[in-house]
Structure formats: structure tokens, C-alpha cells
Amino acid sequence: xxxxxxxxxxxxxxxxxxxxxxxxxxxxxxxxxxxxxxxxxxxxxxxxxxxxxxxxxxxxxxxxxxxxxxxxxxxxxxxxxxxxxxxxxxxxxxxxxxxxxxxxxxxxxxxxxxxxxxxxxxxxxxxxxxxxxxxxxxxxxxx
Amino acid sequence: xxxxxxxxxxxxxxxxxxxxxxxxxxxxxxxxxxxxxxxxxxxxxxxxxxxxxxxxxxxxxxxxxxxxxxxxxxxxxxxxxxxxxxxxxxxxxxxxxxxxxxxxxxxxx
Numbered sequence: 001x002x003x004x005x006x007x008x009x010x011x012x013x014x015x016x017x018x019x020x021x022x023x024x025x026x027x028x029x030x031x032x033x034x035x036x037x038x039x040x041x042x043x044x045x046x047x048x049x050x051x052x053x054x055x056x057x058x059x060x061x062x063x064x065x066x067x068x069x070x071x072x073x074x075x076x077x078x079x080x081x082x083x084x085x086x087x088x089x090x091x092x093x094x095x096x097x098x099x100x101x102x103x104x105x106x107x108x109x110x111x112x113x114x115x116x117x118x119x120x121x122x123x124x125x126x127x128x129x130x131x132x133x134x135x136x137x138x139x140x141x142x143x
Numbered sequence: 144x145x146x147x148x149x150x151x152x153x154x155x156x157x158x159x160x161x162x163x164x165x166x167x168x169x170x171x172x173x174x175x176x177x178x179x180x181x182x183x184x185x186x187x188x189x190x191x192x193x194x195x196x197x198x199x200x201x202x203x204x205x206x207x208x209x210x211x212x213x214x215x216x217x218x219x220x221x222x223x224x225x226x227x228x229x230x231x232x233x234x235x236x237x238x239x240x241x242x243x244x245x246x247x248x249x250x251x252x
Contacts, residue, residue, distance in 0.1 A: 001150055021205040034152040098207050099249040127203045 004042060005030050007064050011047035014060050024067075031071065032133045039077050043068040046082035062088045062120050070116040071129065090121035097125060167200060167237035168193075191217055195225075196232035200241040214250075222251035 003009070005026045013023040031042050049061045065088035072079035095106050109123035117124055148155075173187035189197075195213045198206045219225050225247050233243065 002152065019208075021208075025205060033154050096204055098202075098210065098246075099252065102249060102252065105249060124204050127201075128205075130201070130203055 002030075004035065004038065006042050006045055007068055008045040008047050011049075011061060011064050015050070015053075015057060020060055020063075028129065028131075032131045039071075039075055043072060043077070044080050046080070049087060058087075059090065059094055062090050063117075063122060063124075066117045066120045066122055067129070070114050073116065074129075088120060093121050093123060095123045097123075167234060167241075168196065168232045169234060170232070172232065192228045193232055195219075196229045199225075199229055199243055199246055200233060200237065202241070202246055210250075222247050225251060 005023070007027060010023040010027045014020050027042065030036075031039055035042060047061060047064050050057070053061070065083040065085070069079055069083045071077075093106075095101075095109055097105055097109055099105050100109070106123065109125050110118070112126040113123045114126065117128075172190045172193040174190065176186045176188045178185045191213055195210070195217065198210050198213065202210075213219075214225075217228070219228070226243075229238065229243055229247070233241075238244070
């Protein structure tokens with residue numbers, strides 16, 4: 001059995017240089033699928049943020065905290081206190097999308113991003129944690 | 144073959160995404176890669192064009208690098224080229240649902 005891909009483990013892997021969406025994807029696979037009965041355990045332990053971390057590493061730390069708070073709310077599990085630390089807020093907005101330099105993209109991201117992210121100055125839209133396990137299919141327009 | 148791998152999760156075969164392909168695309172463009180276990184398991188790989196269409200539909204943050212890489216590998220230069228690939232696979236109502244027109248307009252602005 002593979003080890004629990006906790007958010008703490010996700011961030012540790014990112015610090016080691018792993019592509020963030022590889023680690024986060026493995027987390028999502030367990031959170032939404034194989035370990036969904038262990039969701040609280042997957043998010044409970046605080047990530048370890050080095051005192052001296054790069055701008056990129058700090059961005060992903062904030063992203064991890066926002067993700068945990070968002071997922072806890074969405075799936076009605078207790079939210080761990082660690083996500084509320086003051087370190088988990090970005091000084092400047094991070095518009096995280098393709099073509100994020102376009103004003104219309106930034107405006108759309110401001111409108112659609114969940115509050116758990118916008119409060120931390122991350123604007124990534126509403127599809128970040130689309131869950132394939134719960135997709136019921138696109139609404140059909142014809143019988 | 145899978146039974147030889149004791150550490151596999153129950154849902155080791157990622158087939159949850161299949162519903163997207165049944166609902167949204169005209170057909171899946173795949174090529175045979177290889178078989179395992181004396182022809183018990185046949186593995187097919189999607190073409191880059193098909194991947195591009197489905198990634199444009201998904202368009203999550205996790206898809207960004209994939210989309211950029213595929214655009215580069217397929218040498219897609221214009222919105223029209225991208226639209227032609229998408230039209231090959233994605234049904235019109237799926238394109239509308241996933242706001243493909245807006246996404247391609249932004250990608251090739």
C-alpha cells in the first residue's frame with residue numbers, strides 16, 4: 001500500500017524540486033479516491049516551511065494552505081488551525097492561469113476563485129480541484 | 144499482471160476520466176502501444192491532437208504546462224489551427240459548455 005500522500009508530504013516534495021502538480025495530483029488521487037475515508041488525516045499535519053524559502057516555494061506553501069482550507073469546507077471535514085498562520089498570505093496577487101497577463105483573465109479569476117484562495121491573494125479560478133470521481137457528465141441538451 | 148504488484152491501490156487503473164470521453168468527444172484517437180500478461184491487458188496511447196482537445200476542455204491549473212507543451216510539440220501557431228484540432232474531437236455542445244472559443248481566443252491573442 002502506498003504511503004499517505006498528505007499535504008505535508010506534498011509540500012516536502014515540492015521543496016525537493018518535484019513538479020507541484022505531480023505531488024498535488026497524487027494527493028488528489030488519494031483525497032478523492034483511494035483514501036477518501038482518511039481525508040482528515042491527509043490534511044491535518046502542518047506543512048514545514050523553511051525560514052528562508054524562495055518566492056516560488058512560498059507561493060506553493062500558501063497554495064497548499066488555501067487548498068486545505070478549501071477542501072475542508074467542500075468536504076465538511078475539520079479544518080486544521082495551521083492553515084490560518086499569517087505566513088500563508090501572499091503580499092501580491094498571484095494570477096494563476098494561462099494568459100494571466102490579460103486584464104479580462106484577471107477579472108474572471110477574481111470573480112470565480114473561491115474565497116479561501118482570494119483571501120490569500122491567489123487567483124486560480126474555480127476548476128482547480130475539479131473531481132473526476134464525482135463527475136456525473138455534462139448536462140445534455142437533447143434527449 | 145496487476146496481481147503481481149502487491150502495493151497497487153484498488154483503483155490503480157485510472158478509468159474515472161472515461162466518462163469525459165464518452166460524453167464530450169466524437170471518438171478517442173488512440174494507437175496501440177503494447178499488451179501485457181499474454182494479451183490480457185492492451186494499452187493504447189492517445190495522440191497529441193486528442194490530448195490537446197481534452198486538455199483544452201479540462202483547462203485546470205494542472206493542465207497549463209501540458210497545454211503549453213502540446214502547443215509547442217504540435218507546432219500550433221494560430222487559433223485556427225488549434226480550432227481545427229479541437230473540432231476534430233470535441234462535440235459542438237461540449238465546446239460551448241467548456242468555453243473553448245474563449246480559451247482559444249485568449250491563448251492565441
